[in-house]
Amino acid sequence: MWPLVLRLLFFLLIVKPFLLLAVGVNVRNRNRLPRRGPALIVANHNSHLDALVLVAMLPLRLLFRTRPAASAEYFLRGRWRTWFATQVIGIIPVETGGGRPHDEVLGKVQDALAAGDIVIFFPEGTRGEPECLGKLKTGITWLAQQLPDVPICPVRLCGLGRVLPKGDWLPVPFFCDAWVGEPLRWEGDRQRFMAILASSLGGEVSRQ
Amino acid sequence: MPLTLTSPITVILGGVWALLMLATAVVWQLAPAPDSELRQRIRSWWLIVALCSLALTFNRIAALLFFGLVSFLALKEYLTLIPTRHADRRVLFWAYLSIPVQYYWIGIEWYGMFIIFIPVYMFLLLPVAMVLIGETQGHLRAAGTLHWGLMSMVFSLSHLAFLLVLPQAQYPHVSGPGLVLFLLLLTELNDVAQFCWGKLLGKHKISPTVSPNKTVEGFAGGVVTTVLLSVLLAPWLTPFSVRDALLAGALIAVAGFFGDLSLSALKRDLGIKDSGNLLPGHGGILDRVDSLTYTAPLFFHFTRYLYF
Incomplete structure (x- = not known):
């Protein structure tokens, strides 16, 4: 119970004020965000802040239903980090790499979606170079195929890789944008699906 | 001089609120679409006027915090717009830190420091931080654009706040x-x-x-x-x-x-x-x-x- 209280306090007292003052995330098309689970939110990945921003821009009542899928190798290292990541943030640990079958790697994500959770998923698999979209992995198509009724909400994040890039611990304030795209659904064509997803997450982001 | 209902500031702020109500009424007639730019602009004016009224009537600390926040948001917007070098992340952090320091000089009414802190000390210090990091590619551009931002968004705007303590x-x-x-x-x-x-x-x-x-x-x-x-x-x-x-x-x-x-x-x-x-x-x-x-x-x- 009390990790959940900590999650609420962490988001209300630390994450939200920090994002409001030090970052300033401008969410475009907020009305396209899912209002209930199950749903997949997919985004490009440049910063540890990405998952926090995506959780924080959903209504507070969804806080306990929203879970970022995150690298087990990175977040389950050390007792405190594991406790904080799994209990307070509520990540779904994903064992990346190794060329194992999708159902073994993403089984827990599938379970969470089946249970009605909102899952935050980074199809690049890891934080890439600041402000550019890396190659998307195929796990997302497998998930979409397994759960064709779960709406997929693409969000293009812009600027967070400047605020807190990979390999740095000091956040530097910049305004950021989060563009919520049209919801995607699995229609049976893998290449088409990947192309639409890549275009809603990548490309040059204009500030106008 | 304590603020009362008949103080010049209260009366003129009252006038501003009345003017804004009038403008709101006119714009609501002229622009019927609820999300038209003119209506959005009026809504933002309400926010600006409300915050300024609070800052100017509450006390000096509130006013200094408010103008410090305006400088911070302006500098943040400027730095978001211009290209910055990855190597300068620490330098940008120091540049942001100059804001509370500059407003602190105003708070303690130290005019001499207020007037030279950014044009002299920050002007000299930030390039030092840059050379210590060691990236020379684009040095002049980085140092020049950063200092232009500090001068406009922090130094210039902070003169508003120094008017408070004359x-x-x-x-x-x-x-x-x-x-x-x-x-x-x-x-x-x-x-x-x-x-x-x-x-x-x-x-x-x-x-x-x-x-x-x-x-x-x-x-x-x-x-x-x-x-x-x-x-x-x-x-x-x-x-x-x-x-x-x-x-x-x-x-x-x-x-x-x-x-x-x-x-x-x-x-x-x-x-x-x-x-x-x-x-x-x-x-x-x-x-x-x-x-x-x-x-x-x-x-x-x-x-x-x-x-x-």
Whole structure:
């Protein structure tokens, strides 16, 4: 119970004020965000802040239903980090790499979606170079195929890789944008699906 | 001087609220679409006026925090717009830290430090931080653009806040917040007046390459309106004689015009229309404080030289 209280306090007292003052995330098309689970939110990945921003821009009542899928190798290292990541943030640990079958790697994500959770998923698999979209992995198509009724909400994040890039611990304030795209659904064509997803997450982001 | 219902600041702020209500009523008639730009702009004006009213009537700490926040948001917007080097992340962090320090000098009324901290010390220190990191590619551009931002968004805007702490003992009816209100009102109304006169009578473009909407007629109408307002408001809020009120009005009108153009040139250079979207209907915060980056230091020195 009390990790959940900590999650609420962490988001209300630390994450939200920090994002409001030090970052300033401008969410475009907020009305396209899912209002209930199950749903997949997919985004490009440049910063540890990405998952926090995506959780924080959903209504507070969804806080306990929203879970970022995150690298087990990175977040389950050390007792405190594991406790904080799994209990307070509520990540779904994903064992990346190794060329194992999708159902073994993403089984827990599938379970969470089946249970009605909102899952935050980074199809690049890891934080890439600041402000550019890396190659998307195929796990997302497998998930979409397994759960064709779960709406997929693409969000293009812009600027967070400047605020807190990979390999740095000091956040530097910049305004950021989060563009919520049209919801995607699995229609049976893998290449088409990947192309639409890549275009809603990548490309040059204009500030106008 | 304690603030009462009949203090000049309260009366004039009341007037501003009344004017905004009138403007709201007019705009709601003119623009029926609930999300039209004009309506958004009025909504943002309500936010600006409410926050300024609170900052100017509460106490000095609240006002300093408010203007410090404006500097922070303006600098953040500027740094978001310009290209910065990855190597300079620490340097940008120091640049942000100069904001609380600059406003602290104002809080302790240390004029000597306030006036040289950014133009001298930060000017020398930030390049030192850059050379210690060791990235020379793009050094001049990085140091130059960063210092331009600090001068405009922190140094210039902080003159507004120093008006709050000018010693006023010799003028019993004048207060720091009154001077700030005078400058803010005239600067913003000058923008509005230039816009309105330009729409009404504008024919001859004054600066076609930088800002094609600016016209000679709009500029002249703005100057006349602002000078008149200055003469009207000065006896309430400032120690100015009629001659100096005329001069202050003209100074604010001309300086505001060039502050606006200077930021337009920056936006043109970067290829953008609005500086951000913090204030719906206006654009970003830089789109609102552009004129102030010129009027604040010039009005401050005009006032300080002649009266304090």
